[in-house]
Amino acid sequence: MLLEGKVALVTGGGRGLGRAISLRLAEGGARIAVADIDGATAAGTCQAIRDVGGESLAIQADVADLDQIDRMVRETLDAFDGLDIFVNNAAVTQAARIMDIDEALWDRIHRVNAKGAFFCMQRVAREMMRQGRGGRIINMSSVAGKGFPGGSNAAYAAAKAGIIAMSQLATHPFAEHDINVNSICPGAVRTPMLEATSSQRAWEAGVALEEMMRRAEASIPLGRIIEPEDIAEMAAFLAGPGGRNITGQAFNVDGGVVMH
Template identity: 40%
Template sequence: MAELTGRIALVTGGGRGIGRSVALSLASAGADVAVTARSPKELDETAAAIRALGRRAEAIVCDVSERTQVDAMVARVKTALGDPLILVNNAGIAASAKLTDTTDEMWDRMLRVNASGAFYCTRAVLPLMLAAKWGRIVNMASVAGRAGAPYIAAYTASKHALLGLTRAVAAEVASRGITVNAVCPGYVDTEMTDASAANIVKRTGRTEEDARKILEGFSPQGRLMTAPEVAAMTTYLCSDVARGINGQGIVLDGGALQS
């Protein structure tokens, strides 16, 4: 198990799903964890679960697509817990549409949350990591950051941008004790995937059970990935034993997309 005692972690999109699982996994490994998202209730629930594990927690409402909110949020983390030397950029949104139906607003919002949000958070915490000569950044990308798919042009572009950011920053700080990696899950059993299934039902008239089978069929294992699986990989990448892994986009999809 990863050993993170004494470390301070910041997890964006930490109110539910993958983000909550990551926050609890990091706390189980010994880290104190700040979580941020837009839902106060969900954040408070995550923070309470972290404290139940015996770790300190801070819940902060923040829209990562707004730079001023990000800067204020990081300042609050420093005051409440200390310098966050672990950053998990998990906040993200998804939507599907034909390219010709993709609006400017959809495109811009997708890029602002999924790519610019990670940029703002990384830029805000990187000076702390450079000063400490240690840091771990994990960006929650997607298999859509490694390959294209129909009807998700905006989402795919945003995740490709996030993977590009991962590689560029990893190269920039490789000699400074900092690693930057991305986790690229396939469909994960979360509320976001529930929304994808509902969209299939709406578009095709299939049953919800059939829609979930379609999504499960994208993996050769015939199943959805789980949030704890993604969290375990993320926590490993934050550990000292993973210090040789840098600039990678690690796929978790049961073998559909092979490196």
């Protein structure tokens, strides 16, 4: 197994992409710390990993709270012997037209998606540098962060563009420690987050959710919504031997919507 002997920490691992990525990395042989603000869902993902013979640890943590980030990293190190792969995935959003975004919504999104993501990356990288055995950091951005005009919230898009920028700025200093840092930019992926934003937009447009999803599919060149497992495959590749010389990149997994 390609990830045998590795330890991974996945934030937002209780559901959606984070759950699929946790399961996929476990399938590759890694031991997984699954962190989520919702401890019950993190425990659910861990159970699913154990059901297929994997090793896992559930951690309840809010990634936007620095003390909780430090505890999350410490609990991972205490349970397993180090930390090799970090998937910086937790995020929040809500569909909102640009003129309707107020300060509270901006702050709620940026607290988790920008501040949280940055300090998680920083604290994990510090630990990887101290360990001295390299590492892989995968930051979850979005095609919204590359200016995809079909995005559902400009505040969210700004935070996701920030994820790409902070990954690029981290590339050289992290490379000195053999730590690779890349972003994944998913398109529309079938998760509870997509369902919530699509439901909101369907309601605003006065159409059924099914019609909204049909329109979304019609706008994707490959004609299908992305599945969480598709993103998990990309994460597993970047975390494994194939990702050894790949760093500072932002990979679209979106069915051909965005081409830069």
